[in-house]
Amino acid sequence: MNIALVTGASSGFGQAICRKLIADGYKVIGAARRSDKLQKLADQLGDNFLPLTFDVTKKDAVETILLQLPKEFQPIDILINNAGLALGLEPAYEANYNDWETMIQTNIIGLIHLTHQILPSMVERNYGYIINLGSVAGTYAYKGGNVYGASKAFVKQFSANLRTDLLGKRIRVTNIEPGLCGGTEFSNIRFHGNDEQAATVYKDVDYVTPEDIANTVSWLVNTPNHFNVNSIEIMPVAQASAGLSVCKQV
Ligand SMILES: NC(=O)c1ccc[n+]([C@@H]2O[C@H](COP(=O)([O-])OP(=O)(O)OC[C@H]3O[C@@H](n4cnc5c(N)ncnc54)[C@H](OP(=O)(O)O)[C@@H]3O)[C@@H](O)[C@H]2O)c1
Structure with missing residues (x-):
């Protein structure tokens, strides 16, 4: 395996994963919407890195761009579906509907666009690895x-x-x-650019870092081909599921 496509490469986990996989000797395609950030990364990572600007929610555009990949960045052996976001932390009855749609479009529809397009070529070659970025939020309410x-x-x-x-x-x-991870734009985006509010999430917490996630990806892709880690849940020591709560006044 030597060619990886990492979505969400302009920031956070995605950027750290690109750096680590390049250091490990892979060819890496890094995709995101902000081309300036991708270009900066490309300037640092050299010829084995291909910056690719696209929005995962735009199915036709993604298809066209991936069909035009330079020969030396084909076929894709490893797909890392990392692009994603949380928007808002309000209770459901106060949430912004557009935020809900954007999360579904990005975290679900975007992820299935990429998977649907790339998986058949893996099947044809009987070779490949798909790594998805889920969250402990998919397990614990x-x-x-x-x-x-x-x-x-x-x-x-x-x-x-x-x-x-x-x-x-x-x-x-x-x-x-993953559980609570700092050093990314995750909370800045969640709180719609309120960086002060975002900073409070990580204050006095020894959080998991993007490099921890990148090292995990590096370990996964370097495990033998007969070996599959179905899921891997990662939290900082400072975090745990805190059990069910009861409100006595209701
Ligand atoms: N940080 C955490 O605590 C945490 C915990 C659990 C799971 N996760 C998951 O890990 C993944 C990465 O998060 P992160 O913490 O690294 O956040 P981040 O720093 O905000 O990075 C998110 C990346 O996704 C890209 N992205 C967002 N919408 C996109 C779209 N429509 N099309 C293409 N790219 C898009 C962003 O790039 P552009 O804006 O340039 O497009 C950015 O590169 C997400 O799926 C997140 O849900 C994060």
Whole structure:
């Protein structure tokens, strides 16, 4: 395996994964909407990195761009569906409907666009690895997690169902399910650019870093081909599921 496509490469996990896979000797296509950020990364990573500007929610545009990949960046052996976002932390009854739609369009529809386009060529070659970025939010409910958590529950079940469809083929699938990770734009985006509010999420917490996630990806892709990690849940030591709560006044 030597060519990886990483979505969400302009920031956070995606950027760290690109750096790590390049250091490991892979050819990496890094995709996102902000071409200036991708270009900066390309300037640092050299010829084995191909910046690709696209919006994962735009199916036709993604298809066209991927069909025009330079020969030396084909075929894609590793697809890392990392592009995603959370918007808002309000309870469902106060949430912004557009935020809900954007999360579904990006975290679910975007992820299936890429998978639907790239998986057949992996099957044809009987070779490949799909790594999805889920979240602990897909397993544990938390206040304000409503549609974000539900979108990651989709990613979790879709990953498991892919494994089932791919039984008998040499194609691996892993859902990485991180908990609280800092050093990314995740909370800045969630709080619509309120950086002060975003900073409070990480204050005094020894969080998981993008490099921790990149090292996990590096480990996964370097495990032997007969070996499949179905899912991997990662939290900082400072985080745990805190159990069910009861409100006595209701
Ligand atoms: N940080 C955490 O605590 C955490 C925990 C669990 C799971 N995750 C998941 O991990 C993944 C990466 O998150 P992160 O923390 O690294 O966040 P981040 O720093 O905000 O990065 C998100 C990336 O996704 C890209 N993106 C967003 N919408 C896109 C679209 N429509 N088309 C193409 N690219 C798009 C962004 O690039 P552009 O804006 O340039 O397009 C950016 O590169 C997400 O799926 C997130 O849900 C994060």
